[in-house]
Amino acid sequence: MQDDFHRIADALTAALTGQEVLTVWFSAEASDFVRFNHNQVRQAGSVTQRSISVDLIEGQRHASGQLRLSGDFESDRQRAGKLLADLREIRSQLPDDPHLLYATDVQSTERREENRLPDASAVVADVQKTGANRDLVGLYAGGAIHAGFANSLGQRNWYTSYSYNLDWSFYHQADKAVKTAYAGFEWRPADFDRKVAWAAEQLSAIAHPPQTVKPGRYRVYLAPAAVHDLIELLGWGGFGLKAHRTKQTSLLKLAEGQAGLAPAVTILENTADGVAPNFQEAGFLKPDRVTLIDHGRLGDCLTSPRSAKEYDVPTNGASAYEAPESVDMAAGDLAMQDVLKKLDTGVYVNNLHYLNYSDRAGCRATGMTRFATYLVEHGAIQGPLNVMRFDETLYRILGENLISLTAEREMILDPDTYFQRATASARLPGALIEDFSFTL
């Protein structure tokens, strides 16, 4: 795969004229997807795809193109050559781009992992055996993910990973369920069994009669998956330099010193300990770590090459979207085994659902509880809670109302499969919060 990419990049470089410079991004996957419902297979299949994104540059003028590759070199070379000719024509009709920036220091890297994945058909059998007599629903996604970068200056970067993500739920009835995931690089039956045992234990708690509470303020515990949902929402324009400079960041009040987060809150973009590639589309390498929130104060912004040029600051290798891909949120001092005792009376939330801003400038978010959410009284689970809507600012959730973060953290591998399987990840603690506002 790597050789195929380099041959295409070399062929395109050979076709350049004059002072042209070329950057090429490559992405590919060979994935198996098996979808389950009621512990039966709903859809099963495989997807093999590879594509390039090309930027053809001359001076400050450029044009971009994307091309799906077939894998047949001669056909791909011809189609890529046609794309190059089209981009040359497009570029001739465009003005200079004052915000164009691409890597000119050649920094080649390679990260290649071994394939230790099981055969997907064996996973189907394993999963269905586990789900026997249970209502299991979810998706197994596994296989190879490749990413590459090349430019006409000679830089070559490569990334290969073989991973899987079994993202599944056990349902009790109606909307009462427990959700979990088993993800990694090597299928270890003992680890899978532990996940299943945890889910089965939760399922017995869910079987208690459902509880309902009135809208109001409650003491809540957000498990790491629920905290992840909040941080993902913040990542939607919260940390990017362009969003900050155009005052569209949801952290505007934090940036302007009119609101704060708790000193316990530290959030990094931790590429070194994540699973995503450490290079990006314009050829810049990502630093090992970027501190986004430093003990409750605003840290550095994620800065793409375009923003770097526009605002005259250095880039830190962020993608064009300037969103974190390898989230690392610092742990606190609350032992997970003490969570129910410290929660005492309130709501234990394993998962949130469908978050959005009800007031972006005020960093006020709304969303739903989902899956295993429990009403807890005096440290004991009373039963699953019927879904509740929250509407609350993150300055309260992770600021004045944050009691503590857990000492243990969970590593969450992003199960998203839009366009291609994701390589994002997050390592986060759970959070105990006072006066959390449920509205419906």
Added chain:
Amino acid sequence: MIDQIESRFREILPQADYVTLRYVQDRTETIPVRQNVVEPVTRGEDAGAMITVIDGDGMGYAATSDLTTSGLRRAAEQALAWARTTAGRCVADFSQVPRTSAQADYQTPVTKPWDSLSLKDKVDLLRRECERLKTDDLIVDWMTALMYEEADALLLTSEGGRIHQRFACLLPLMRATANKGTDTQTRTLAGYAFTRQGGLEILDDIGYAEAAPRIAAEALELLAAPDCPSGTMSLLAAPDQMVLQIHESIGHPLELDRILGDERNYAGTSFVTLDMLGTYRYGSDLLNVTFDPTRPEQLASYAYDDDGTPAQREYIIKDGILQRALGGIASQTRTGKPGVANARASGWNRPPIDRMANLNLEPGDATFDEMVAAVEHGIYMETNRSWSIDDSRNKFQFGCERARLIENGQLTTVVKNPNYRGISATFWRNLERVGNEDTFVVMGTPNCGKGEPNQLIKVAHASPAALFADVDVFGGA
């Protein structure tokens, strides 16, 4: 390429009960201008094929961008292997799903082709409109963009089916953001909702070249406006908010695959159950909702869905009563219930699932002025900016870019950060008036997310303005 794909399909056809090949070739061009600077113009070309095999009661698929004969043969072998692996393990006996031998062609009508205007002329148009958005120092970000896409979709089946459909669509964007201190307000040209099938004639139809001064003025106006008040009041929702209201609280809960539980691990389930079909009162007598593939300018018009089922107009809700759900041929077979032709895939690399297509609220008889005049204490909300709903599609909350209070039958003060919340199962029963044809606008959304593996797909909702009673309304932080 279409001819080559057809001959290669015949060459690689595996021995199985039923085989389909779905080929999609997609061409895109994006021209963005931000703060008067032309950002990277991007041209894209995508092509690939999915082969689906049904053998016995098993089903499998394999999708590949390798369209050579050997590439397609490998995909066919993979799909057949999956069909054999899943035999006896599937949620349904897929051998019972009706097959297609239909032969048909469909093409989006276009009156002003994308290429009838040169790239330079398109860039000039976008720059001119972008410059007109920067009317004040308080406008801190502004942009215009055009996103064009044309696609060839070919469905071949081992029963002799051949359905070739060609689509073209355009998404015009315009946005101005104003800021003062810690308040930032954004106004857009209906967000992403003015996306339609067709060519550059869409720009004329939506008044793109006249919109910039209004967008800029309204962004500034919002900055100076008071916050939306809280309280229970009448809500008059504009079509560019109705798009999301229909989408989230009628469209998604009526998808048969959600009702069957396929989506429970991801997008969610539904408060609607199969026994409600034909009898459940979804809304007031004024609520009439259609699945309507017959309006060619709508984003999701087509002749056949991706399983080869012919598309026709159907009432989903008639006079407030739920008639049928949104389920394609596979879901109809699994449930024995009627559905619609809505098995759709986001591209060649994802299998078809039940999706919305064109799901429309049919016009009523009220003029806009009559609806305003009927309200003593209420609010008129425009342009969705926030959406959230529970996994059963019941408890929702929406936010809009702009609103005006309605006091004693008159539109009065502009307010910012308008939000409202409600419950689907009761909200639509409070539908009091439905706007007439004059208030009816064809809109859509290009990014509806659903499915495992995940898929983003284009859906459309045409709607008039509509008036609801007793809605819980509130403002910002």
